Amino acid sequence: MAGMSSKRLQKELSKIQGTLPPGITLVSAPDLREWTMDISIIDNPIYPPHETYRMRFSFSPSYPIEAPEVVFVACTSPERKIPLHPHIYSNGIICLDLLDSQGWSPVHNVESVCISIQSMLAGNSKAERPPGDAEFVRSNRQRPRDINFLYHDPKRAFAGGIVF
Amino acid sequence: MEESHYLNCKSRAQNYNPPVxxxxxxxxxxxxxxxxxAICRCPFVDPVVLSECDHVFCRDCIRQSWNSNTSYTPLGPRGDCPTCRTPAKLGPRSATSKILVNLVDELVVHCPKRDDGCKAEVRRCEVQDHVNIYCGYTVIECTDDDCTLPVRRKDAAQGCLHFGVSCLSCHKELQKWKLEAHWRSECADRRVxxxxCKSSVFYRDLEAHRKEACPAxxxxxxxxxxxxxxRSKRGHAELHAKSCTFAKLAPVLLKQQERLDEQEAAQKEMSRKLEVLEGGFQNMQGILYPPGVETSQRSADNSLTPSLQERLFGSGTAESTTPTGTAAGYDWTESAVDEDAVSPAETMHTAFSSATSPRQRAAPLPPGPRPADLPEPFSSDFDIASPTGFPPPATNGGPYASPLHHLLSMHESLRDEMTRVSSALSELxxxxxxxxxxxxxxxxxxxxYLAAQTAGLQRQVHWLTSxxxxxxxxRSPTPGASSSGAGGAMMDAGAGAGVEAAVGAVSTAATALRGAARMVNVGGNGSGSGTGTGMRRGTSEEGRTKL
Structure with missing residues (x-):
């Protein structure tokens, strides 16, 4: 299992180091456990094109079967902020079904996850944090994968949120 | 027996070499x-087609994927297709095209023992056989009858290799059969x-080589x-350095920067020292000329001034071994003549200033603009330690050697003044x-003399009284005397009272005298200490007026 995970990550890494879609760059991949990627959103006035957002991917040994843990990280040099989005908490946790066991599929990879998040930001029209952001950020001690998010289908009209 | 032994060997061999x-x-x-x-990103291994959507995955991949998120299903494995999310189950083996299976089986792979040294390249369908039967790097049981330890197939012919040896390079103790693998991937002294840059270096030096030596x-x-x-490759760095102005200037500038830092540190230290010195000097000044005493001293010391001047002049000539000393003495006499009425404190001031200025002139200072920003000839409000009083440090290549020299000379002259002041003080x-x-x-x-006189007076009064x-x-034995006698007695009594009053006056005078004498004594005893001269004068004055 672990062998398959590292084999696949090696292949992905060599592919990522070659070409990537515009707006997505690999920052560092010191090992096969944690990578950092930068994304920028090109065509959305909420996110100025010069602003770049940093994501941290953490892979478990059963990676392609299990989803990686993806969070936005803020840092000062170079300056990276947490993008403003109704499904991204201000501590960087992303409420996206793709990153949960329900929505994850082993055919996804780092590149496709990056594209998904990029398109999620590009299609956003509300410059706001999710409801209950302050409370969640203050009280959350769980890892993103353990949080019981409730996802919504865009066709149905209820807001995505957390089920405690 | 034979059969069980064979099976044992076989199972152990399987343990040594798990299936590929x-x-x-x-x-x-x-x-x-x-x-x-799509899951493992490898050519399909035992490909299986999903029943609804015809997507193909490795059998193990799709099993693992479904096992992780679906519970047990009695009707065989089923779940959503990872690619299109269609609910599906595994299709029958017949659904998988034989062409696809053949295509992936024909792919040529490296032997999985490649890292150990096997260079074989075989078709994928034959890998398992290669490892099990042919590969020289597969571990099998030792051929020696008494030994059941593992050994590589290619080494098996050499007999039992399970004895300890030590690596020739790194002297690590290990078994002979492991030696080759050790040299290949473990030994710190192996060549890599x-x-x-394709050069061969020791493994332990590889990091250092990459950091410091590698020309590529x-x-x-x-x-x-x-x-x-x-940026250029290390091999071409020298070529670049020859053409780069920055690279040529770098050592000079770096050295200068170093010197600058050194001098700045030294200057900081000097200014701290100066501050301390100046504080000490001000303290000395405070002791010499306490603000409250000055006026009383001035009035009291009119008789003292000539001798003091003489002393100071003497101290000035005593230093006449140095040319500045003579100059100081000369200047001082002039000023003393001019300012005869001035208090000794001010005279001292002039003496110091005239003594200081030639010194400062003698210090290694440049001619030209320098004297303009030199501090005023010594005065009490001149702040030596203040940075504005000094020229900026000689970073811009000023004409004088360094601010350090300047500070040193200032320090020297200050110290000289200190010693002069202290000697003058002790003489004073x-x-x-x-x-x-x-x-x-x-x-x-x-x-x-007065006491003797008073004693004589006292004796006389005593005699009169007695x-x-x-x-x-x-007269008293005649109590029944006439009225005239009584009147006489009254007169006597009046005379007696007058005498007693006289006696009292004399005794008070004597006490006052004694008190004065005591005060004078106290003054005499205390005159050894250098301070409080004004106070002492005050007491003696007081004694004099009382007398």
Whole structure:
């Protein structure tokens, strides 16, 4: 299992180091456990094109079967902020079904996850944090994968949120 | 028996060599992406077609994927297709095209023992056989009858290799059969090739080689700190350095920067020292000229001034071994003549200033603009330690050697002044105490003379009193006297009272005298200490007025 995970990550890494879609760059991949990627959103006035957002991917040994843990990280040099989005908490946790066991599929990879998040930001029209952001950020001690998010289908009209 | 032994061997061999996981193999040739499983990103291993959507995955991949998120299903494995999310189950084996299976089986792979040294390249369908039967790097049981330890197949013919040896390079103890693998991948002293420059280096030096020596590594120009942004391979760095102005200037500028830092540190230290010195000097000044005493001293020391001047002049000539000393003495006499009426404190000031200025002129200072920003010839409000009083440090290549020299010279002159002041002070003190002693002697003589006179007076009064008392007693035996006698007695009593009053007056005078004498004595005793001269003068004055 672990062998398959590292084999696949090696292949992905060599592919990522070659070409990537515009707006997505690999920052560092010191090992096969944690990578950092930068994304920028090109065509959305909420996110100025010069602003770049940093994501941290953490892979478990059963990676392609299990989803990686993806969070936005803020840092000062170079300056990276947490993008403003109704499904991204201000501590960087992303409420996206793709990153949960329900929505994850082993055919996804780092590149496709990056594209998904990029398109999620590009299609956003509300410059706001999710409801209950302050409370969640203050009280959350769980890892993103353990949080019981409730996802919504865009066709149905209820807001995505957390089920405690 | 034979059979069980054979089976034992076989099971152990299986433990030594677990079945090859085809998904972990390295492929020799580039394969078509259509032959790749979307989950493991390898050419399909035992491909299986999903029943509804016809997507193909490795059997193990789809099993693992479904096992992780679906609970047990009695109707066989089923779940959503990872690619299109259609609910599906595994299709029958017949659904998988034989062509696809053959295509992936024909792919040529490296032997999984490649890292150990096997260079074989075989078709994927034959890998398991290669490892089990042919590969020389597969571990099998030792051929020696008594030994059941593992050994590589190619080494098995050499007999039992399970004895301890030590590595020739790193002297690590290990078994002979492991030695080759050790040399290949463990030994710190083995030769490895640098990825960048293809040179052969020791494994333990590889890091250092990459960091410092590797000619293929790109390094930045030595003038990077000065603004050169070019990077070049270490091999070409010298070529670049020859043409780069920054690189040429770098050592000089760096050295200068170093010197600058050093001098700045030294200057900081000097200014701190100066501050301390100045504080000490101000303290000295405070002791010399306490603000409250100055006026009383001025009035009291009119008689003292000539001798003090003489002393100071003497101290000036005593230093005449140095040319500045003579100058100081000369200047001082002039100023003393001019300012005869001035208090000794001010005279001292002038003396110091005139002594200081030639010194400062003698210090290694440049001619030209320098004297303009030199501080005023010594005065009490001149702040030596203030940075504005000094020229900026000689960073811009000023004409004088360094601010350090300037500071040193200032320091020297200050120290000289300090010693001069202290010697003048001690001499002044000695003179003062002599003066007081002389005055005290005279006063004491006067007092003793007065005391003798008072004693004579007292004796006379005593005699008068006793005679008057006798007379009174001689009259007292006639109590029944006439009225005239009574009147006489009244007169006597009045005379007696007058005498007693006189006696009282004399005794009070004597006490006052004694008090004065005591005060003078106290003054005489205390005159040894250098301070409080004004106070002492005050007491002697007081004693004199009381007398």
């Amino acid at each position: 996981d085809l998904r972990l193999l390295d492929y020799v040739s580039i394969y078509d992406n259509n032959l790749m499983c 090739h640098c990825d960048m 590594m790109s390094v930045s120009c030595p003038g990077k700190a000065l603004g050169c942004t070019s 003190d000695g003179r003062h105490s002599m003066q007081i002693l002389n005055e005290n002697l005279r006063t004491r003589e006067e007092i003793s 005679s008057a008392l006798q007379r009174q007693q001689g």
